[in-house]
Amino acid sequence: MRQFLSFVRKEFRHIFRDRWTTIIIILLPVVMLILFGYALNTEVRNTDIAVCDPSHDRATERIIEELDRSQYFNVALRLANPDGIDAVFREGKIGLAVVFSDHFYDNLAHTGEAQIALVADGTDPNTAIARVNYATGIINSCRTDLAGSVTMPYSITATTRLLYNPEMKSAYNFVPGVMGMILMLVCAMMSSVSIAREKESGTMELLLVSPMRPILIILSKLIPYLALSCLILATILALAVFMLGVPIAGSFFWLSMTSVLFIIVALALGLLISTVAETQLVALLLSVMGLMLPVMLLSGMMFPIDNMPVFLQVIANVLPAKWYISAIRKLMIQGLGFRAIAGELAVLSLMAVALVAVSLKKFKVRLE
Amino acid sequence: MSVIHTELLTKKFGSFVAVDHISFSVEEGEIFGFLGANGAGKTTAMRMLCGLSKPSFGSGIVAGFDLRHDSEKIKRSIGYMSQKFALYDDLTVRENIRLYAGIYGVPEKEIAPRIDTLLSGLGFSSERDTLVKSLPLGWKQKLAFSVAIFHNPKIVFLDEPTGGVDPVTRRQFWELIYQAASRGITVFVTTHYMDEAEYCNRVSIMVDGKIKALDTPRALRESFGCDSMDGVFHRLARGAKRTAD
Amino acid sequence: MLKYLLEKEFRQFVRNSFLMRMAVMLPVMTLLILPLAASFEVKRVKLAVVDADRSLYSSRLIRKIASSGTFSLELVASDYSGGIFAIDRNAADIVLEIPSGFERDLVREKDANVMIAANAVDQVKGSLGSEYLSVIVSDFGAEIRAELLAPQPKPAAGGFTVIPQYRYNPRLAYPVTMVPALLVMLLAMMCGYLPALNIVLEKEKGTIEQMNVTPVHRFTLIVAKLIPYWLVGFLALTIGFAIARFVYALVPAGSLMTLYAFAGIFILAISGFGLVISNYAKTVQQAMFMIFFFVITMIFISGIYTPVSSMPAWARALSVVSPLKYLIEVLRMVYLMGSSFADLRAQFFALCTFALFFNGWAVLSYKKTN
Numbered sequence: 015m016r017q018f019l020s021f022v023r024k025e026f027r028h029i030f031r032d033r034w035t036t037i038i039i040i041l042l043p044v045v046m047l048i049l050f051g052y053a054l055n056t057e058v059r060n061t062d063i064a065v066c067d068p069s070h071d072r073a074t075e076r077i078i079e080e081l082d083r084s085q086y087f088n089v090a091l092r093l094a095n096p097d098g099i100d101a102v103f104r105e106g107k108i109g110l111a112v113v114f115s116d117h118f119y120d121n122l123a124h125t126g127e128a129q130i131a132l133v134a135d136g137t138d139p140n141t142a143i144a145r146v147n148y149a150t151g152i153i154n155s156c157r158t159d160l161a162g163s164v165t166m167p168y169s170i171t172a173t174t175r176l177l178y179n180p181e182m183k184s185a186y187n188f189v190p191g192v193m194g195m196i197l198m199l200v201c202a203m204m205s206s207v208s209i210a211r212e213k214e215s216g217t218m219e220l221l222l223v224s225p226m227r228p229i230l231i232i233l234s235k236l237i238p239y240l241a242l243s244c245l246i247l248a249t250i251l252a253l254a255v256f257m258l259g260v261p262i263a264g265s266f267f268w269l270s271m272t273s274v275l276f277i278i279v280a281l282a283l284g285l286l287i288s289t290v291a292e293t294q295l296v297a298l299l300l301s302v303m304g305l306m307l308p309v310m311l312l313s314g315m316m317f318p319i320d321n322m323p324v325f326l327q328v329i330a331n332v333l334p335a336k337w338y339i340s341a342i343r344k345l346m347i348q349g350l351g352f353r354a355i356a357g358e359l360a361v362l363s364l365m366a367v368a369l370v371a372v373s374l375k376k377f378k379v380r381l382e
Numbered sequence: 383m384s385v386i387h388t389e390l391l392t393k394k395f396g397s398f399v400a401v402d403h404i405s406f407s408v409e410e411g412e413i414f415g416f417l418g419a420n421g422a423g424k425t426t427a428m429r430m431l432c433g434l435s436k437p438s439f440g441s442g443i444v445a446g447f448d449l450r451h452d453s454e455k456i457k458r459s460i461g462y463m464s465q466k467f468a469l470y471d472d473l474t475v476r477e478n479i480r481l482y483a484g485i486y487g488v489p490e491k492e493i494a495p496r497i498d499t500l501l502s503g504l505g506f507s508s509e510r511d512t513l514v515k516s517l518p519l520g521w522k523q524k525l526a527f528s529v530a531i532f533h534n535p536k537i538v539f540l541d542e543p544t545g546g547v548d549p550v551t552r553r554q555f556w557e558l559i560y561q562a563a564s565r566g567i568t569v570f571v572t573t574h575y576m577d578e579a580e581y582c583n584r585v586s587i588m589v590d591g592k593i594k595a596l597d598t599p600r601a602l603r604e605s606f607g608c609d610s611m612d613g614v615f616h617r618l619a620r621g622a623k624r625t626a627d
Numbered sequence: 628m629l630k631y632l633l634e635k636e637f638r639q640f641v642r643n644s645f646l647m648r649m650a651v652m653l654p655v656m657t658l659l660i661l662p663l664a665a666s667f668e669v670k671r672v673k674l675a676v677v678d679a680d681r682s683l684y685s686s687r688l689i690r691k692i693a694s695s696g697t698f699s700l701e702l703v704a705s706d707y708s709g710g711i712f713a714i715d716r717n718a719a720d721i722v723l724e725i726p727s728g729f730e731r732d733l734v735r736e737k738d739a740n741v742m743i744a745a746n747a748v749d750q751v752k753g754s755l756g757s758e759y760l761s762v763i764v765s766d767f768g769a770e771i772r773a774e775l776l777a778p779q780p781k782p783a784a785g786g787f788t789v790i791p792q793y794r795y796n797p798r799l800a801y802p803v804t805m806v807p808a809l810l811v812m813l814l815a816m817m818c819g820y821l822p823a824l825n826i827v828l829e830k831e832k833g834t835i836e837q838m839n840v841t842p843v844h845r846f847t848l849i850v851a852k853l854i855p856y857w858l859v860g861f862l863a864l865t866i867g868f869a870i871a872r873f874v875y876a877l878v879p880a881g882s883l884m885t886l887y888a889f890a891g892i893f894i895l896a897i898s899g900f901g902l903v904i905s906n907y908a909k910t911v912q913q914a915m916f917m918i919f920f921f922v923i924t925m926i927f928i929s930g931i932y933t934p935v936s937s938m939p940a941w942a943r944a945l946s947v948v949s950p951l952k953y954l955i956e957v958l959r960m961v962y963l964m965g966s967s968f969a970d971l972r973a974q975f976f977a978l979c980t981f982a983l984f985f986n987g988w989a990v991l992s993y994k995k996t997n
Binding site: 034035038039041045046049052053055056058060061062099100103104105106109118121127128129130131132133134135136137139140141143147150153154157170171172174175176177178179184186187294296298299302303307308311312316317318320322323326343344347350354 | 745796966
């Protein structure tokens with residue numbers, strides 16, 4: 015037991031000696047949360063738009079003014095005719111062009127055939143759709159003004175309630191995702207490097223030959239990183255709650271338990287990586303290159319898994335981060351209880367056990 | 383003609399004085415032993431002489447160039463073998479030699495034939511295309527040394543070159559050093575094996591950053607009244623305060 | 628001297644089979660699998676309906692919604708809380724409650740109400756989904772109106788139509804935007820990490836010291852380290868372009884040469900950045916974490932996932948210092964819009980500045996003598 019503790023202490027010392035890495039490990043979640051909380055969102059803001067208005071009448075001016083006044087758009091250019099749209103798109107100057115048909119107001123009042131074309135830069139479909147939607151919304155809000163207030167008979171009003179996130183903060187969606195990504199990547203990197211370093215310097219043999227059982231050796235290496243990860247988790251939660259105002263609607267206890275379980279899975283994954291990697295370099299590269307893109311794109315962190323083609327949804331199920339992020343969203347934002355996340359907890363537990371078991375087996379093979 | 387000459391050469395790390403105002407000279411063609419315990423400052427001093435480290439104080443001339451201002455020019459005329467032997471594990475014997483030969487300006491046409499001669503001289507020819515990481519320690523040492531003198535430098539600096547091998551291999555290594563010296567290469571070697579001091583023309587003994595003795599091995603033994611350099615060293619080192627590099 | 632150093636670097640690279648395999652497999656796997664993942668679009672919204680009215684009109688409304696293509700009717704709940712429960716279980720995204728008296732209100736009072744509750748944790752899905760649903764609902768109102776009233780003269784209120792048009796990507800295919808994004812990330816990762824880690828590794832092994840004691844100029848040393856990874860970057864890029872063309876039918880509207888040219892400068896810039904870090908890092912682990920930190924921050928701030936124009940001023944200012952921002956702009960604009968070199972002068976200038984700055988810093992901060 016004493017030997018075990020001395021190994022744990024040695025590993026801690028190792029961590030603290032490398033000051034820069036420790037700083038970065040703490041700084042990374044802070045930066046990510048600030049970015050996701052304040053800077054990154056799919057909303058439309060300050061988009062420069064071009065307007066092509068052959069009519070110059072009160073209807074078009076009204077619509078243009080509304081668009082410009084909104085926080086979403088900024089009328090940057092007036093074009094004489096639609097042919098110029100391509101050139102300004104190519105220079106990256108504008109994101110949307112609003113093209114009014116001729117004699118707009120006349121048509122509007124008499125023939126109902128007036129048209130507004132919203133020409134969007136489709137290179138980024140997400141942004142394009144959002145821009146078109148916002149613009150359409152603003153334009154539609156002008157309709158009633160333009161035609162006078164006529165309440166249509168037989169109209170159905172839909173009252174909408176947005177649940178769990180009434181202010182539509184994108185942070186609510188992103189924060190669990192950021193938690194998942196950071197914990198997964200940092201833990202996998204740390205644990206894979208720690209063990210690969212031991213292998214590279216040859217001291218792994220020393221450890222394996224000692225009377226301590228392999229499982230204890232592994233635990234002694236992982237426990238300091240578990241502690242460090244809990245510190246990271248605490249930092250993230252504190253920032254999310256106090257800086258970003260993300261609620262912890264559900265049980266804090268289950269939130270912590272789920273997170274600790276996930277941390278264990280991530281560490282175990284790093285462990286597995288280290289059994290295949292001969293050197294620190296390979297271990298690190300496998301952890302980062304191998305995990306970063308799949309976690310970013312397939313875990314549901316940024317893009318809804320429901321939208322993905324089926325084969326990708328299947329692959330997503332292999333990622334521990336997917337289960338964790340789903341559980342955290344339910345716990346933090348929706349305030350659900352244990353029963354809602356039982357499935358995720360089961361999967362994560364299974365993953366933890368499987369990863370550790372396979373790694374142990376590989377270690378034993380090494381001994382033989 | 384001194385190929386190495388230092389005046390009050392000093393290296394400080396913060397308030398810690400690793401090399402304490404040492405002054406000495408090494409003559410051309412000498413085998414100069416730079417002795418001392420681990421931590422005495424030998425490696426630090428040698429790194430300054432090679433241009434790997436800037437002196438905090440003092441001056442020196444190596445191979446005719448000033449330590450402080452012309453360290454890059456010094457590098458053209460010297461060879462170096464570090465404690466870690468520092469060959470590329472993932473390159474073969476031949477590739478390693480070729481790399482350094484080319485860098486030091488050995489004409490391309492001469493490289494291949496000279497490599498062959500060198501390897502057959504060492505008895506290595508069969509290992510020409512073996513990756514260095516598969517070589518046993520003694521062979522790595524000899525290879526590293528050969529690489530260091532391949533371009534016929536004026537001086538070759540050896541930092542603890544014989545660590546970790548058996549006495550027979552050490553003897554063989556010193557044969558190589560003698561051969562190099564007989565070709566006119568000055569050999570500056572640091573070691574903490576006192577018996578190797580006997581192989582040198584002159585030795586200096588560093589204690590706590592200072593040079594406490596400098597003479598031929600014989601003269602030192604006589605003046606300290608000891609049978610071996612080991613004894614001389616013990617006499618000097620009794621007051622030493624530092625024990626690890 | 629450069630010749631010998633290059634020989635060595637290439638030999639080492641080729642012998643490291645893991646690196647070779649990764650250099651090929653990573654772009655291939657990434658580009659084959661991931662472009663289909665990235666979409667914020669709202670599709671297949673799961674709907675739970677609470678029909679307290681059970682009238683002809685309510686059934687019609689429900690059928691209309693179900694046939695819309697966007698909504699899939701997952702279940703019919705007996706009451707509102709049943710619907711909410713479905714949302715909690717993730718069995719539904721939106722609950723539509725049609726109150727009892729719906730048909731009667733619509734016919735007699737000419738004004739009826741429905742209630743939409745949407746799971747807004749994913750606020751895009753929640754807001755857009757509920758909006759689409761309201762549009763269908765009000766369309767239904769118009770249908771009823773048309774049936775029950777005498778035909779009206781054409782100009783309805785605000786008689787104009789809004790027509791969206793998506794240029795360069797009319798079918799709004801997501802790979803179109805994700806393939807360039809993934810390429811940029813791949814290049815940043817591979818060419819940012821690898822040369823840097825290479826140098827730090829040599830530092831740890833001690834072979835850097837052996838090199839420092841030779842008369843090799845530090846500039847030559849660094850160039851020799853950069854060149855193999857530069858080529859690796861080009862290889863990855865070519866694989867990327869090939870997959871884009873043959874798997875996603877993405878053909879650049881602009882010139883491939885322009886793409887290669889800009890990518891080349893970018894690779895120089897990002898490897899220079901990695902090298903700067905490697906000069907200050909003492910261990911492989913340190914170098915890795917530091918580069919990872921910067922690269923991942925740059926990825927998010929560069930407009931790869933979310934547009935730079937939506938960011939607050941401080942973030943937009945920060946994006947100016949990310950080389951990735953310029954490359955993603957170039958890739959998207961050349962691929963999709965056919966922008967020419969003349970259109971991209973600003974990006975060219977920016978990337979060249981980065982390349983010079985980082986590589987200059989890398990050479991200057993590399994100390995042969997400590």
